[in-house]
Amino acid sequence: MKMLLRLCFLIGATIASSVYAGVVLVGHPGIGGTLTAEQAAALYLGKSNKLPNGNSAVILELQSGSPLRVEFHDKVTTKTEAQLQSYWSRLVFTGKGTPPTQLKDEDQMKYAIASSPNAVGYIDESKVDASVIVLLKP
Numbered sequence: 001m002k003m004l005l006r007l008c009f010l011i012g013a014t015i016a017s018s019v020y021a022g023v024v025l026v027g028h029p030g031i032g033g034t035l036t037a038e039q040a041a042a043l044y045l046g047k048s049n050k051l052p053n054g055n056s057a058v059i060l061e062l063q064s065g066s067p068l069r070v071e072f073h074d075k076v077t078t079k080t081e082a083q084l085q086s087y088w089s090r091l092v093f094t095g096k097g098t099p100p101t102q103l104k105d106e107d108q109m110k111y112a113i114a115s116s117p118n119a120v121g122y123i124d125e126s127k128v129d130a131s132v133i134v135l136l137k138p
Helices: 002-019 037-044 067-075 081-093 106-115
Strands: 023-027 058-062 101-103 119-124 133-136
Touching (some): 023 067, 037 058, 037 133, 058 067, 067 119, 101 106, 106 119
Parallel strands (some): 058 119
Antiparallel strands (some): 023 133
């Protein structure tokens, strides 16, 4: 019986790990290059908008409350949802910034990135294919 339970646990762990691989920052294949965590944080906090190819970035974000959004910001910007809301409210109020465009889900995110030459956003690594390139794996 113990052996059966162990086998079930191992199968469950394998399935879970293949379903969720972790968050990655991706971009249009034309961007070229990679980003450091500091560069990615600067993009997502409106402190920079330059890509490795020198073009201005189109920053895409998942909607508030998305677990992937929480994970991305925890690893890259080190801000919570509440801190992000406060941060962007302050920048918008003072006219010093515009928050990233929010999208409904990862499929919409990947499609938007693949369709826009300067777009960057984050998705689960298991969804990466030839339509996007990985810019950062935090």
